[in-house]
Amino acid sequence: MDTIELSIASRLELVHLMGLAVRGICGGLPLTPDESDAMELAVCEAVNNSIKHAYAGRPDGVVRVTLAVDGTGLVLCVYDKGTPLEDRQKLNNDLAVARSIDELPEGGMGLFLIRNAADSVGYKAGEQGNVLVLRKAFRKGS
Amino acid sequence: MEFENTLQNGVTVVVFKGLRMDAAAAPLFKSNMVDLIHQGAKRFVLDLEAVDFMDSSGLASLMSSMKTLGGSGEIAVCCLGEKVRKLFAITRLDRGVFRIFGSTAEAVTALSSTSTQG
Numbered sequence: 214m215d216t217i218e219l220s221i222a223s224r225l226e227l228v229h230l231m232g233l234a235v236r237g238i239c240g241g242l243p244l245t246p247d248e249s250d251a252m253e254l255a256v257c258e259a260v261n262n263s264i265k266h267a268y269a270g271r272p273d274g275v276v277r278v279t280l281a282v283d284g285t286g287l288v289l290c291v292y293d294k295g296t297p298l299e300d301r302q303k304l305n306n307d308l309a310v311a312r313s314i315d316e317l318p319e320g321g322m323g324l325f326l327i328r329n330a331a332d333s334v335g336y337k338a339g340e341q342g343n344v345l346v347l348r349k350a351f352r353k354g355s
Numbered sequence: 356m357e358f359e360n361t362l363q364n365g366v367t368v369v370v371f372k373g374l375r376m377d378a379a380a381a382p383l384f385k386s387n388m389v390d391l392i393h394q395g396a397k398r399f400v401l402d403l404e405a406v407d408f409m410d411s412s413g414l415a416s417l418m419s420s421m422k423t424l425g426g427s428g429e430i431a432v433c434c435l436g437e438k439v440r441k442l443f444a445i446t447r448l449d450r451g452v453f454r455i456f457g458s459t460a461e462a463v464t465a466l467s468s469t470s471t472q473g
Contacts, residue, residue, distance in 0.1 A: 225377075225378045225379040226379045228377065228378060228379065229375055229377065229379070229408070232408070247441075250438055250441075253408070254408075254410060254442075257377065257378075257408075257410050258410060258411060261377075261378045261410065261411075261412060264378075265378070322411035322414060322415065322446055323410070323411040323412075325411075325446070326410075326411055326442075326445065326446070329445055
């Protein structure tokens with residue numbers, strides 16, 4: 214697999230650089246423009262989560278992203294060394310259609326958007342830190 | 356981050372001037388909206404023509420503003436680019452939560468004809 218590694222300090226104002234880099238890389242892969250846009254959004258959401266939740270907004274952490282590509286698809290991993298995600302069920306939650314203002318979700322949409330972009334999403338927490346893994350297959354004719 | 360707030364026919368038009376309505380920009384947008392709501396504004400049109408990228412934090416700041424209004428007003432959005440329009444569709448926020456208009460004028464006309472004042 215061909216692999217590239219990118220990293221930023223855990224500061225929200227830097228996340229757009231990661232998004233732009235990932236979109237640029239995706240633009241050179243057999244993905245549609247919509248798929249590349251979705252991957253940019255997904256990586257921004259994942260890095261935002263690392264900064265806001267794993268590092269609780271502290272700016273002294275590092276968020277690392279790797280992209281590995283082979284002939285069949287892309288594996289994108291987002292690593293941090295902050296507090297692990299406690300409620301893994303959040304990775305699977307769907308978004309309901311809000312019927313009133315009180316039902317409007319203010320959280321959980323990020324993980325929904327990550328799942329929407331990828332074919333599969335995994336998460337692992339261990340002594341070396343946390344990693345969110347997104348897999349995206351190349352479609353025929355992409 | 357810059358916003359341009361104007362009053363048109365009793366409707367507050369907020370033009371978001373940044374390219375990205377994301378986690379870095381959302382707190383400033385939310386603060387701008389809360390200030391306007393506390394000043395008495397109730398009907399809003401948010402012009403997102405300049406926005407090329409929006410994430411869930413941008414959407415959350417919009418929904419939080421709606422909650423601050425507490426059901427006594429409305430926030431409509433207009434001039435969405437294709438990527439932002441798709442985001443509203445994917446998150447189902449285009450299904451009755453936010454009215455979406457093609458132009459500021461169209462949105463202001465629609466909101467100024469509603470009964471809510473302010």
